Amino acid sequence: MGERTMKAMAYASYGGVEKLEQLELPLPKVGPGTVRIKIKAAGVNPVDWKIMAGYLDPIMDVHFPAVPGWDVAGVVDAVGFDTPEFNIGDEVHAYGRRDTVGIGSFAQYITLPAGAVAHKPKQLSFEEAAALPLTGGTALRALDALELAPGQTLLIHNGAGGVGQAAIQIGRAAGARVLATASERNHELLASLGAEPLTYGEGLVESVRALAPGGVDAVADFHGGALEDTLAVLKESGKHASIADGTVGEHGGRYIWVRPDGRELARIDELVEAGKLSVHVVSSYPMQEAAAAITQSMGGHAGGKIVLTEFTD
Numbered sequence: 292m293g294e295r296t297m298k299a300m301a302y303a304s305y306g307g308v309e310k311l312e313q314l315e316l317p318l319p320k321v322g323p324g325t326v327r328i329k330i331k332a333a334g335v336n337p338v339d340w341k342i343m344a345g346y347l348d349p350i351m352d353v354h355f356p357a358v359p360g361w362d363v364a365g366v367v368d369a370v371g372f373d374t375p376e377f378n379i380g381d382e383v384h385a386y387g388r389r390d391t392v393g394i395g396s397f398a399q400y401i402t403l404p405a406g407a408v409a410h411k412p413k414q415l416s417f418e419e420a421a422a423l424p425l426t427g428g429t430a431l432r433a434l435d436a437l438e439l440a441p442g443q444t445l446l447i448h449n450g451a452g453g454v455g456q457a458a459i460q461i462g463r464a465a466g467a468r469v470l471a472t473a474s475e476r477n478h479e480l481l482a483s484l485g486a487e488p489l490t491y492g493e494g495l496v497e498s499v500r501a502l503a504p505g506g507v508d509a510v511a512d513f514h515g516g517a518l519e520d521t522l523a524v525l526k527e528s529g530k531h532a533s534i535a536d537g538t539v540g541e542h543g544g545r546y547i548w549v550r551p552d553g554r555e556l557a558r559i560d561e562l563v564e565a566g567k568l569s570v571h572v573v574s575s576y577p578m579q580e581a582a583a584a585i586t587q588s589m590g591g592h593a594g595g596k597i598v599l600t601e602f603t604d
């Protein structure tokens with residue numbers, strides 16, 4: 292019997308989007324404690340092109356040809372031995388980062404450890420469900436680190452990105468007042484999510500002080516390059532964290548890195564089910580147009596999530 296195969300977008304060496312090509316790869320096997328997902332949608336994140344460019348090479352082994360994509364939603368089509376959490380036909384989603392780079396969601400199928408996977412909330416389309424795990428998990432982890440109490444004020448650098456939009460809503464659900472930065476064209480969006488919008492760049496410290504004269508209790512940096520502003524507006528007792536600035540640890544902050552964790556994802560899904568968290572998908576592309584999707588992400592101003600759909604032959 293011939294080996295079963297699947298279509299995937301992949302790259303054989305580090306570089307830009309021109310390295311992406313459609314390949315025929317072996318259908319992934321299904322080991323103990325894993326589920327294989329027939330992919331309906333894959334989320335696109337900045338980390339995908341950063342990995343393709345080789346930025347993570349110092350810390351993660353890579354297996355070429357590498358399939359990009361760590362966010363996925365789809366339907367379980369096979370389960371490994373002793374995986375009682377999932378059944379064939381279940382609609383699921385996951386942040387599917389592995390310990391090495393190579394297995395990704397820009398493909399027709401992916402096999403993931405059951406511990407990374409959660410059932411898809413009915414309220415979300417597959418596109419929305421694929422757009423949530425990485426950014427939602429990052430936002431949750433950052434806000435957990437900040438230990439926000441109801442009534443406290445949180446400042447978010449980059450409220451308009453995927454992580455920022457999730458964090459605004461998680462912060463509001465926790466009872467915090469949220470100030471968040473974006474360019475002016477995204478201020479209405481930030482306000483609709485429950486944040487008080489501010490423009491990033493020159494004058495930010497003054498605008499934060501105008502809204503919070505005593506300083507803010509917590510700062511979440513989702514862009515990088517914001518440390519000076521953070522320290523200028525943070526109360527002495529305040530906490531700060533960054534997902535994009537590895538130096539924050541030297542200044543009393545926490546450097547956050549999202550982990551694949553189905554239980555954490557289930558916590559995010561509970562907020563979705565309670566109507567407290569929504570996902571804003573701005574663009575979707577067929578799998579074969581992954582290069583265009585990544586190019587849009589590289590532009591840095593998507594203002595919401597980009598996804599791949601149509602995983603056809």
Ligand SMILES: NC(=O)c1ccc[n+]([C@@H]2O[C@H](COP(=O)([O-])OP(=O)(O)OC[C@H]3O[C@@H](n4cnc5c(N)ncnc54)[C@H](OP(=O)(O)O)[C@@H]3O)[C@@H](O)[C@H]2O)c1
Pocket residue numbers: 336337338341425426429448449450451452453454455472473474475476477491492513514533534535547548549588591592593594595
């Ligand atoms: N450590 C981790 O675990 C982790 C996890 C996820 C993401 N990240 C990193 O965190 C960053 C954000 O991720 P993301 O998924 O939210 O990205 P994203 O969705 O691509 O963010 C795009 C948004 O960034 C905003 N932006 C651009 N320049 C800005 C600035 N100077 N100040 C504030 N906002 C600005 C833009 O808003 P305007 O259009 O209004 O300018 C745009 O909508 C990326 O660098 C990503 O690689 C790290």
